Amino acid sequence: xxxxxxxxxxxxxxxxxxxxxxxxxxxxxxxxxxxxxxxxxxxxxxxxxxxxxxxxxxxxxxxxxxxxxxxxxxxxxxxxxxxxxxxxxxxxxxxxxxxxxxxxxxxxxxxxxxxxxxxxxxxxxxxxxxxxxxxxxxx
Numbered sequence: 001x002x003x004x005x006x007x008x009x010x011x012x013x014x015x016x017x018x019x020x021x022x023x024x025x026x027x028x029x030x031x032x033x034x035x036x037x038x039x040x041x042x043x044x045x046x047x048x049x050x051x052x053x054x055x056x057x058x059x060x061x062x063x064x065x066x067x068x069x070x071x072x073x074x075x076x077x078x079x080x081x082x083x084x085x086x087x088x089x090x091x092x093x094x095x096x097x098x099x100x101x102x103x104x105x106x107x108x109x110x111x112x113x114x115x116x117x118x119x120x121x122x123x124x125x126x127x128x129x130x131x132x133x134x135x136x137x138x139x
Contacts, residue, residue: 002050005129006043006057007095007121008074013039014121016129017050023137025129027122044084055081055088058095058128093132095124 003022007014015028031042047055057078060070078090 001054002052003054003056003129003133004047004050004052005093005125005132006055007125007128008057008077009033009121010073012121013043014123014125015043015046016122016125017046017052018129018133022133025126025133027119027126030119030121040080040084043081047085047088052085052088054091055085056091056093056129056132058124059092060095091132093128095128 001022002020003018005014005016005018005025011033013031013033015031016025017028018025028046031039033039046052057074059067059074061067078092082088082090
């Protein structure tokens with residue numbers, strides 16, 4: 001049983017995957033979000049390749065907890081994915097400050113320039129997924 005984490009963005013989409021036992025999240029890759037149909041195909045293929053049963057998607061919320069237009073865009077993306085992966089359970093995970101956490105991690109590892117841009121979304125997806133895994137350890 002694998003769980004996938006997704007950080008959905010306008011330009012890039014970060015993907016993380018759990019270990020087979022569901023204890024830890026590992027960043028997998030960042031996909032470009034230029035051609036929507038190609039993005040969908042890539043996410044579906046990854047989910048199928050890893051035998052994903054749950055997908056945790058970061059839900060962008062405002063700092064006051066309300067949902068704005070970014071949350072609506074993310075929910076639309078999830079609805080499209082649901083139609084392609086009907087046997088997969090989808091869960092929203094609050095993603096407030098995950099990019100800030102990812103930036104802090106990349107600062108600590110001295111990741112700069114183009115390599116930073118290429119991995120920040122993957123690190124954010126990893127943080128989203130690990131937060132979900134940590135909050136569900138006793139279930």
